[in-house]
Amino acid sequence: MLYIVIPVFNRKEFTKECLLSLQQQSRKDFKTIIVDDGSTDGTAEMLADEFPEVLVMKGHGDLWWTASINMGIREALRLGADRVMTLNNDTLAPTQWIEKMMKASEELPSALIGALNVENGSGKIHYGGEKINWNVYTNTKLIDELPTDQLQGLHLVTHFPGRGLIIPKEVFDKVGLFDQEGLPHYYADYEFTYRANAAGFKIYCNYDAPLLTYPEASGDQALRKRKTFSAYWDHLFGIRGGGNLRNFTRFTLRHCPKKYLPRYIVEGYSRRLLGYWIS
Structure with a gap:
């Protein structure tokens, strides 16, 4: 069933x-x-x-x-x-x-x-x-x-x-x-x-x-549309934030092969930090 x-x-x-x-x-x-x-x-x-x-x-x-x-x-x-x-x-x-x-x-x-x-x-x-x-x-x-x-x-x-x-x-x-x-x-x-x-x-x-x-x-789309610093903070650190750095880090550390980890982390952070303003 x-x-x-x-x-x-x-x-x-x-x-x-x-x-x-x-x-x-x-x-x-x-x-x-x-x-x-x-x-x-x-x-x-x-x-x-x-x-x-x-x-x-x-x-x-x-x-x-x-x-x-x-x-x-x-x-x-x-x-x-x-x-x-x-x-x-x-x-x-x-x-x-x-x-x-x-x-x-x-x-x-x-x-x-x-x-x-x-x-x-x-x-x-x-x-x-x-x-x-x-x-x-x-x-x-x-x-x-x-x-x-x-x-x-x-x-x-x-x-x-x-x-x-x-x-x-x-x-x-x-x-x-x-x-x-x-x-x-x-x-x-x-x-x-x-x-x-x-x-x-x-x-x-x-x-x-x-x-x-x-x-x-979606909640994250609402944050992305606002383009304010408070929404940016919530996007990166809030529980509803699609760019939440903690979530990205936890997922990456669990699953990314070690040889690719440094680059993946750096590029992932960069895209999240900058992407909010240009998407």
Whole structure:
């Protein structure tokens, strides 16, 4: 059984639309767990009134993404899940999305399967998977190297975000859960999937199963737009900062081959320190 785990904090309209899209799926043999980390905007009441079939777990506002997702995963595994999907609430699933994701997962039962992320409205590919190249400090984005006629099917990657990702139970059995102590919000999904890949589990981006997203809705995008020194500080050191230097350092020290480490650290810091102002 597939369990979908969605961490939420406020933004109840996003959550409502996401759950409505899941209700319309052509394949319905899955269950949904919402981890509501102390929402104050009526999310709890909306879930109880409009989505009684959804299992709701509650936090007190201090879980952040990683502890929230772990809470939901533990419950899913306790209830007998053989696959867990991590999903954000600011997404919309087309009608056959679960069917297409599960088809790939059933064909490759030990693999992690991530969804192609497409901007809602424009249809533009927002994220199509990537591969880390430690030696030259770059992540090769598949959409930059794949010919147009190959933008379909499954493509190998080295890591993947938690925004529409199927994870088999055996992965958790072997590598554990997401690192909620070391990486409480950003980077935990990349670190977990790279760890899984290093343990022998292949990761694919499924170009046949586009998931609709709202890229501008992320907390880090809001920080990047403000272009103030306080936002810059939060970008580099805040728990919601996509350029958080601590998170980058922790991930790099864990996984970067030692011979590439000095250059990778220096270039990574440079891009984070300067990139905020020029992106």
